[in-house]
Each structure stands twice: as structure tokens, then as C-alpha cells.
Amino acid sequence: xKDILLVVLPLLGAAVALAWPGERSRPWLLxxxxxxxxxxxxxxxxxxxxxAPTDWFxxxxxxxxxxxxxxxxxxxxxVYAVTYLRVRPERPNRVFVALLLxxxxxxxxxxxxxxxxxxxxxxxxxxxxxxxLLHFNNTPRAFxxxxxxxxxxxxxxxxxxxxxxxxxxxxxxxxxxxDLTFAALAAQGTALSRPWVLIAWVLLLVGYGTKMGxxxxxxxxxxxxxxxxxxxxxxxxxxVTTVAFTAILRVRAVVAAAGAGAVADRTLLAIGLFSMLVAxxxxxxxxxxxxxxxxxxxxxxxxxxxxxxxxxxxTWAALFHVWSxxxxxxxxxxxxxxxxxxxxxxxxxxxSGMSAVTPVSAAMFVAxxxxxxxxxxxxxxFSELRVLRAGFDTGHGAAGAIFLVSLLFAFxxxxxxxxxxxxxxxxxxxAAGAGATGExxxxxxxxxxxxPMVLLALSLWLGxxxxxxxxxxxxxxxxxxxxxx
Amino acid sequence: xxxxxxxLIGVAMGLNLVALGSNxxxxxxxxxxxxxxxLGLLPLVIEHDFHGLVALVGLMTISVKGFVIPxxxxxxxxxxxxxxxxxxxxxxxPSLLLGAMGTIAAVAVAHELPLLPEHVGTLLVxxxxxxxxxxxxxxxxxxxxxxxxCGFLILENGxxxxxxxxxxxxxxxxxxxxxxxxxxxxxxxxxxxxxxxRAFDSLDTRKLTVLRE
Numbered sequence: 285x286k287d288i289l290l291v292v293l294p295l296l297g298a299a300v301a302l303a304w305p306g307e308r309s310r311p312w313l314l315x316x317x318x319x320x321x322x323x324x325x326x327x328x329x330x331x332x333x334x335x336a337p338t339d340w341f342x343x344x345x346x347x348x349x350x351x352x353x354x355x356x357x358x359x360x361x362x363v364y365a366v367t368y369l370r371v372r373p374e375r376p377n378r379v380f381v382a383l384l385l386x387x388x389x390x391x392x393x394x395x396x397x398x399x400x401x402x403x404x405x406x407x408x409x410x411x412x413x414x415x416x417l418l419h420f421n422n423t424p425r426a427f428x429x430x431x432x433x434x435x436x437x438x439x440x441x442x443x444x445x446x447x448x449x450x451x452x453x454x455x456x457x458x459x460x461x462x463d464l465t466f467a468a469l470a471a472q473g474t475a476l477s478r479p480w481v482l483i484a485w486v487l488l489l490v491g492y493g494t495k496m497g498x499x500x501x502x503x504x505x506x507x508x509x510x511x512x513x514x515x516x517x518x519x520x521x522x523x524v525t526t527v528a529f530t531a532i533l534r535v536r537a538v539v540a541a542a543g544a545g546a547v548a549d550r551t552l553l554a555i556g557l558f559s560m561l562v563a564x565x566x567x568x569x570x571x572x573x574x575x576x577x578x579x580x581x582x583x584x585x586x587x588x589x590x591x592x593x594x595x596x597x598x599t600w601a602a603l604f605h606v607w608s609x610x611x612x613x614x615x616x617x618x619x620x621x622x623x624x625x626x627x628x629x630x631x632x633x634x635x636s637g638m639s640a641v642t643p644v645s646a647a648m649f650v651a652x653x654x655x656x657x658x659x660x661x662x663x664x665x666f667s668e669l670r671v672l673r674a675g676f677d678t679g680h681g682a683a684g685a686i687f688l689v690s691l692l693f694a695f696x697x698x699x700x701x702x703x704x705x706x707x708x709x710x711x712x713x714x715a716a717g718a719g720a721t722g723e724x725x726x727x728x729x730x731x732x733x734x735x736p737m738v739l740l741a742l743s744l745w746l747g748x749x750x751x752x753x754x755x756x757x758x759x760x761x762x763x764x765x766x767x768x769x
Numbered sequence: 770x771x772x773x774x775x776x777l778i779g780v781a782m783g784l785n786l787v788a789l790g791s792n793x794x795x796x797x798x799x800x801x802x803x804x805x806x807x808l809g810l811l812p813l814v815i816e817h818d819f820h821g822l823v824a825l826v827g828l829m830t831i832s833v834k835g836f837v838i839p840x841x842x843x844x845x846x847x848x849x850x851x852x853x854x855x856x857x858x859x860x861x862x863p864s865l866l867l868g869a870m871g872t873i874a875a876v877a878v879a880h881e882l883p884l885l886p887e888h889v890g891t892l893l894v895x896x897x898x899x900x901x902x903x904x905x906x907x908x909x910x911x912x913x914x915x916x917x918x919c920g921f922l923i924l925e926n927g928x929x930x931x932x933x934x935x936x937x938x939x940x941x942x943x944x945x946x947x948x949x950x951x952x953x954x955x956x957x958x959x960x961x962x963x964x965x966x967r968a969f970d971s972l973d974t975r976k977l978t979v980l981r982e
Contacts, residue, residue: 427977428977431914431974431977432977434958435908435917435921438921438958439908439921439924442921442924442925442928445928445932446901446928446931449928449931449932449934449935450931452935452938453934453935455938456885456934456935456938457883457884457885460938461938462935462937462938477883479882479883480882480883
């Protein structure tokens with residue numbers, strides 16, 4: 285019952301937002317419903333409900349290991365959105381608020397989907413619901429980004445549907461009854477037709493990999509993250525990518541049950557390392573600090589799938605990394621949004637010295653940058669360390685070396701750009717540079733500082749003292765995904 | 770029954786080539802629309818024990834893919850005042866040749882795949898593969914937003930054809946959910962096309978080049 289409530293509650297909020305008359309009071313619906321969602325999900329994290337193996341929907345160990353992170357990130361973004369929408373009164377917010385809440389509901393459904401077809405429907409619905417959020421700023425650049433997102437994301441989603449059909453056909457060819465729940469598919473085991481399983485794996489990896497933003501299917505990401513408001517970027521990078529990752533994890537478990545686990549792990553490792561390398565190179569080249577966050581996200585998606593390819597210990601580390609990445613990336617996106625609004629520009633050619641204009645946001649941006657490049661004692665350091673250790677334990681020394689080199693390059697790229705933005709003489713882009721000229725100065729109010737700060741603090745807490753209940757949740761999920769032989 | 774089914778799929782495969790070879794946008798849209806109608810008829814032909822939901826899905830497919838979406842696109846074209854695809858990345862004759870080769874390859878590949886006995890004699894898999902390939906050629910090779918949308922829809926048609934392999938096993942609830950998602954997707958695309966047209970005063974995707982590294 286509670287698992288359905290997780291979906292219905294935000295959708296109800298979306299309906300209320302659509303009907304709500306007051307333009308100024310409507311954004312408050314976001315923290316209200318997001319807060320209820322977080323309370324509910326944390327309660328379920330502590331006291332997990334029982335899920336029957338045959339259920340096609342439910343708060344199973346995988347949902348339990350991941351969904352709370354998404355909910356917490358969303359809550360922080362929801363609080364931030366109240367202030368954000370107040371400083372953007374020129375844009376109507378009815379659709380924006382309603383769709384944000386709808387996305388929370390759909391993400392909850394996607395994480396709890398235990399059925400191949402249902403999973404696809406929710407992922408597709410999330411993709412479509414994000415489209416109007418991307419062009420919230422209503423600029424030609426935003427439309428361009430939206431168009432690319434639609435075409436690339438749409439094609440990826442289409443391929444994952446084709447992959448789902450192929451997996452269904454593999455089951456039919458193996459004498460299956462047409463039950464497309466992951467449990468039923470895995471129970472068929474090696475009876476699944478191997479050629480069709482392999483075709484399905486490739487298509488699903490490409491399809492959901494596009495949604496995650498793995499290289500070389502990442503090309504929509506810098507445009508979308510660069511043009512969308514910071515909150516949308518944070519939810520895309522920490523929530524929407526996560527649902528695609530859990531999709532890949534669930535499919536991988538079926539492929540492994542069909543006896544092709546080694547092939548799946550090799551492809552995951554290859555695509556993960558490629559993503560990390562590509563992202564590191566792009567991070568060294570970019571001058572735009574919002575696009576920088578997109579490339580960093582590509583890198584971290586690479587880390588996730590690399591972790592997933594390193595057996596049960598690696599999967600555990602990947603789930604840990606989902607948490608540390610979501611929370612840290614959320615903090616970075618929100619503080620970057622503050623800097624962007626005050627500066628009026630986004631490239632190191634236009635902007636510098638932001639530590640004088642927006643001191644708190646700039647400090648958080650630097651701290652978040654160190655966190656995301658895996659500096660101790662933040663969460664990402666510990667989760668990446670565990671991924672690395674799982675890699676060495678399973679005999680992937682060369683992969684571990686490439687992993688470390690990519691991290692190093694990414695560190696160079698990120699520090700170079702972040703310090704170029706933060707240090708130096710205050711300089712902001714001409715047009716919207718109200719911050720420096722003083723008359724309509726963008727103030728750092730509590731509403732835009734507190735959410736990223738809390739996220740950063742949570743990332744720190746995750747690193748210093750990972751709560752036992754989370755460790756247990758990750759162990760449960762890793763056990764479900766790669767059962768010990 | 771099998772022959773009617775193969776005939777319909779054959780028509781759909783022919784329409785792929787029409788879409789690839791035509792430089793007039795309205796004919797591309799009409800080819801895609803006719804393909805939608807043909808595909809909507811297919812589940813009615815395939816399914817022996819007539820099911821109310823099957824008919825509903827078929828009817829929805831016909832009305833959405835055959836009429837609603839094409840009309841949306843034709844209207845966008847009229848307001849944008851464009852008729853032709855000029856200077857595509859992949860010319861019309863090369864794309865036609867590509868399409869023909871793709872169709873032959875699709876038949877060959879489908880021959881190699883391990884199919885269930887009841888699907889061996891049908892054109893379902895070759896038709897699906899050929900349409901998916903055609904969709905990709907249009908997506909990559911054309912520059913007008915309308916042509917790219919048509920490519921995307923033909924790609925979807927191919928996947929729909931493949932989905933018919935599973936019509937007996939997958940619950941129709943899922944199928945109709947999928948159809949609904951696709952429908953909403955196309956509406957969203959239509960709206961964005963409209964916005965691009967207003968923002969850039971053109972449906973030429975070559976103008977969408979501000980964002981690059």
C-alpha cells in the first residue's frame with residue numbers, strides 16, 4: 285500500500301498544482317509534497333515492506349537502496365525551487381511545478397517497477413515530462429537543447445523498447461508464458477534463448493545508457509544541463525539517470541541468470557571506462573561551468589556501470605556511489621545556479637571572481653568540486669575507493685589504472701575551470717550583470733543557500749559515517765542483483 | 770491469414786522506400802501516415818480469437834498514427850511554409866539505395882535469427898528491421914525537423930511491428946500503455962517543432978548549432 289502511495293502522493297500534488305490558483309503560493313506545494321514523500325520513503329527504508337517475488341511492482345531491495353537518495357535530492361531541489369521561482373516571476377510556473385511533482389511520482393514508479401514493460405513506460409513518461417522543464421527559460425538555446433534531448437533521448441528510449449521486446453521474445457522462445465516480470469525472466473535462467481538475450485542486452489544497454497548519458501550516447505547531456513534551470517539539472521543528474529541505472533542493473537541480473545553475465549560485465553566495463561575517458565577529455569576542454577557539470581555527470585555514470593561490472597562487491601559500491609553522486613551533484617548544480625544567476629554568464633571568458641560576488645555559493649561550489657573529484661572525506665571518495673577495490677579484487681588491474689588516470693584528468697579539468705570562475709577580480713557578463721553594478725543585486729538568501737549546503741553536509745556525513753541502515757539496504761540490493769553462486 | 774498479413778507488411782516496407790525517395794515533405798508525411806494505417810490493421814489480422822482490447826489498440830493506432838499526427842505535421846508545414854527537403858545530408862537516390870540494401874539485409878538477417886515456428890514464414894521481423902533502418906536513415910540524413918520526426922515515427926513503426934511478435938504473450942495493458950506513451954511523445958515533439966519554428970522562424974535543424982563544444 286505504501287509503495288503505491290509513493291507514486292500517488294506526488295501525482296496528487298501535481299494535480300493540485302495544476303488547479304492551484306495563486307501564482308506566488310503555488311511553489312510551496314513542492315516542498316510540502318516532497319517532504320511527505322521523503323518522510324514516507326525514509327520510514328519504508330527503516331521498515332521495509334515485504335514484496336512477493338511475483339509482484340510486478342513493489343518497494344523491493346533495489347528500490348530501497350536507491351529511491352531514498354532520489355527523494356532527498358528532490359526535497360532539497362523543491363525547497364530551492366520556492367526561492368528560485370520567486371526570483372523568476374516573469375515565467376508562469378503552473379506547468380513547471382506540476383511536472384516536477386509528476387516526475388517525482390514517475391521516478392518512484394520507475395524505481396519500484398519489477399516488470400520490463402512497466403519499467404519502460406515509466407522511463408518514457410519521465411523523459412517526456414522533463415521536456416517542458418528544459419525549455420523553462422524560453423530562449424532559442426533552450427529550444428535547441430530540448431530538440432536534441434527529444435531526438436536523442438527518444439531514439440534511445442525507442443531502442444530500449446525494442447530491447448524489451450527482444451528479451452520478451454527470448455522468454456517466449458525459451459517456452460516462457462509471457463510473464464515479463466524480472467523475477468519470472470530470471471527464473472527461466474538458461475532456458476532463455478541466448479542470441480535473443482544478447483541482442484536484448486545490447487539494445488537495452490544502448491537505450492537506457494542514452495538515458496543515463498553514457499558515452500558515446502551522452503551528447504544531449506551538456507546541452508540539456510547547460511540550458512535547463514539548476515534544479516532541473518540536479519533532478520536529471522541525480523534522479524532520472526538513477527532510474528536508468530537501476531533499469532540496467534535489473535536487466536543485467538536477468539542476463540546473468542541466462543548465463544551471459546560475463547559478456548554483460550565486459551560490455552559494462554568497456555562502456556564505463558570509455559565514458560570516464562571521454563568525460564575527462566571534455567572536462568579538460570570546456571569553458572562553460574554548467575556544461576562542466578554535465579561532463580562530470582557522464583564521468584560518474586561511467587563509475588556506476590564500472591562498479592556494476594565488478595560483481596556483488598562492485599554493485600554494492602555502485603549503489604553507494606548512487607547516493608554520494610546524487611547528493612554531491614545536487615549541491616553542485618544548485619550552487620552553480622546561484623553563481624550563474626549572479627554572474628549572467630557561464631564561461632570562464634565572461635565570469636571570474638565570483639568568490640567576491642557570491643561568497644557562500646562560491647565556497648560551496650569549490651567544496652562540492654572537491655567532493656565530486658573524490659577528495660576525502662566526502663562520500664564520493666569512499667564509494668569510488670570501494671569500486672576500485674572491488675575491481676582489484678576481481679582482477680581488473682588495468683581497468684583500475686584507467687579509472688585512476690581518468691579521475692586525475694577530471695580533477696585537473698574541474699579545478700582549472702572552477703578556480704577560474706571563483707578567483708580573480710570580480711567580472712560578470714554585461715547584459716544580466718546586475719550583480720556587480722549593484723542596482724538589482726542578486727542576493728544570496730537563505731532559500732538558495734540552505735538546500736545545497738544541506739546536500740553537501742549529507743554527502744560529508746555519508747562519507748564519514750555511512751548509516752548502518754543504508755549499508756544493510758545496499759547489501760540487500762546487491763544480494764538480489766548478483767546472487768552468490 | 771498469413772498471406773494477408775505478409776501483404777500488409779510488404780506494403781509497409783514499400784512505403785519505407787517511398788518515404789526515403791521523396792523530396793516533397795507532404796509525401797513523406799503521407800507515406801508515414803499510410804504506414805500507420807496499415808500497421809493498425811495488422812493486429813486485427815493476426816489475432817485469431819477476436820479481443821475487444823486488440824480492436825481498441827488497432828483503432829487507436831490507426832487514428833493517431835494515420836490521422837492525428839500527420840495532420841499535426843501538415844499544419845506545422847503550412848504555417849512554416851515549407852514544402853521540400855532541400856540539400857539533405859544523404860541525397861534521395863543514395864538514401865533510396867541504402868533503403869533497398871537495408872531491406873535485403875533485413876530479410877537476410879531475419880533468416881538467421883532463431884524464430885518461433887509460427888513466425889518463420891512471416892515478414893514481421895524483416896519488416897520491423899527494415900522500418901527501423903529506414904527511420905535511422907531519415908533521422909540522420911535529413912535536416913528539416915519534419916523529416917526527422919517522420920524518421921522517428923517510422924522507427925517507432927518498426928518497433929511496433931516487432932512488438933506484434935509478442936501480441937499473444939504480453940498483456941495488452943502494457944501494449945496500450947506503450948501506445949499511449951508514444952502518442953504523448955509525438956504530441957510533445959509536435960509542440961516543440963512549433964516552438965522551434967517560432968523561435969528560429971525556420972524548421973531547418975542546421976540552425977540549431979549554437980550549442981557545441
